[in-house]
Amino acid sequence: GEDVEQSLFLSVREGDSSVINCTYTDSSSTYLYWYKQEPGAGLQLLTYIFSNMDMKQDQRLTVLLNKKDKHLSLRIADTQTGDSAIYFCAERRSGGYNKLIFGAGTRLAVHP
Amino acid sequence: GAVVSQHPSWVICKSGTSVKIECRSLDFQATTMFWYRQFPKQSLMLMATSNEGSKATYEQGVEKDKFLINHASLTLSTLTVTSAHPEDSSFYICSARDRKNTEAFFGQGTRLTVV
Numbered sequence: 001g002e003d004v005e006q007s008l009f010l011s012v013r014e015g016d017s018s019v020i021n022c023t024y025t026d027s028s029s030t031y032l033y034w035y036k037q038e039p040g041a042g043l044q045l046l047t048y049i050f051s052n053m054d055m056k057q058d059q060r061l062t063v064l065l066n067k068k069d070k071h072l073s074l075r076i077a078d079t080q081t082g083d084s085a086i087y088f089c090a091e092r093r094s095g096g097y098n099k100l101i102f103g104a105g106t107r108l109a110v111h112p
Numbered sequence: 113g114a115v116v117s118q119h120p121s122w123v124i125c126k127s128g129t130s131v132k133i134e135c136r137s138l139d140f141q142a143t144t145m146f147w148y149r150q151f152p153k154q155s156l157m158l159m160a161t162s163n164e165g166s167k168a169t170y171e172q173g174v175e176k177d178k179f180l181i182n183h184a185s186l187t188l189s190t191l192t193v194t195s196a197h198p199e200d201s202s203f204y205i206c207s208a209r210d211r212k213n214t215e216a217f218f219g220q221g222t223r224l225t226v227v
Contacts, residue, residue: 035218042118042205043156043218088155097144097161097169100207100216104155 004091006103012110018076020106022089027070029091033100034063034074037086046074046087076108084110114140116208118219125196125226133191133222135206141186142208146216147179150203162189196226 005023012018024032030051035043049056049063049072056063062075072089086105092098115138125131135145144163148156160176162168162183170176178200180192189208193200203223207216 040221040223042116042220043207045215045217048215097146097163099146099158099161101158102156 004089004101004103006087006089006106008104009107010109012079012108014079014081014110014112016079018074018079018083018108018110020074020076020087020089020108022072022074022103024070024072024089024091024101024103026091026093026101027067028094030094030098031092032063032065032072033090033092034061034072035088035090035102037088037105043088079108079110081110081112084108114138114208114210114215114217116142116206116217116219118206118222120222121220122223123225125224127197127226128195130192130194131196131224133193133204133206133224135189135191135208135219137187137208137210137217140208140210142189143186143211144209145183145189146207146209147181147189147191148205148207150205150221152203156205159191193224196224198226200224201226 033048034046060077064073088102088105090100090102117136119134147159150156159174160168160170168181183189205221207218209216
């Protein structure tokens with residue numbers, strides 16, 4: 001299908017790790033992205049991974065890419081209340097203007 | 113990261129009027145700009161893509177005569193919602209990509225309410 005899919009909701013305890021999963025559709029996508037959106041705001045780019053990489057780590061964030069299964073995950077270590085937001089994964093489709101196709105977003109709730 | 117400024121942040125207009133939303137790249141040249149629409153608790157739906165100096169490419173199902181996009185310079189793109197109706201009420205977000213073509217930076221969004 002055409003959709004990028006994500007689970008809609010995740011609840012974690014403060015200090016634990018969060019793992020947000022995503023499946024995408026286009027095996028020729030060159031880049032895969034994770035964005036964060038806080039209420040009423042635009043999107044903040046958290047990190048991205050090139051399609052020939054398996055893993056990328058950036059401070060508390062770890063991105064894992066399984067290209068065979070078209071599966072992407074974002075792990076947030078030591079999750080804090082400030083991490084509560086909606087997280088979108090996006091694939092950059094090849095061809096044309098290399099547009100980004102977004103998943104529906106995963107709402108992360110961090111509780112004490 | 114690069115800064116994309118979207119204006120206004122919110123707007124309320126009467127049904128039948130037109131509304132213009134601006135998207136500016138402040139510290140880089142945006143060769144390509146994208147306009148998205150987001151419904152409450154839903155994902156971003158790509159409406160159209162524009163390249164500076166060219167006509168916009170609209171996604172299937174998006175009325176180009178209703179959502180007019182102008183990308184007149186490398187730092188400015190505008191979206192005009194013509195003859196707005198209540199069903200056009202939504203959150204509109206632009207993003208801009210520079211010549212390096214790696215990242216797309218997003219504006220803060222515009223909440224349009226048509227009454």
